[in-house]
Amino acid sequence: MTAQPIHGHEPERVPRNADGIAAALSGERRMEFYRELLAAAPERVENVLRRWWLEAMLDTDPEADRRADAALAGTMPRVSLGELITRRREAGLPVD
Template structure:
């Protein structure tokens, strides 16, 4: 018997690279993404990619509009950071 993930992971909607991110952003967002990426110091580039990848994932999420509306309305379920850290520690995952 093998363990199966609860939520199977298929191919990501947005590849985790500059080309994949830029491909799903609209014109103004794409220009801002490239501006930030080109202006970033090498040690900051990963953070820029990570932030814009999240933006691109939300942009391509079929439930993205609903999630955005819930966040703006204050009805989006949240979890305390301390709870997430404790859950990661309990699972033996790194906490940075």
């Protein structure tokens, strides 16, 4: 069995670049993103972009309320760490 994403992001809701991330964030969060990005050492820029892209994806998730309700109710689907690692490897994603 191969793991498939629950929801495809074709195209992704938030482009994986500074402009796309900033556009998805609102007011104060956008400014926080820019402050962190501009203060980052060159070797840390990729980490800052990745973290804020994840934040922007969460902020723009149309299913966010449903997911939060399911998490609070304890009805979220569960998967083991081993299965997650296997899925990431099969998808060619890093597991480090």
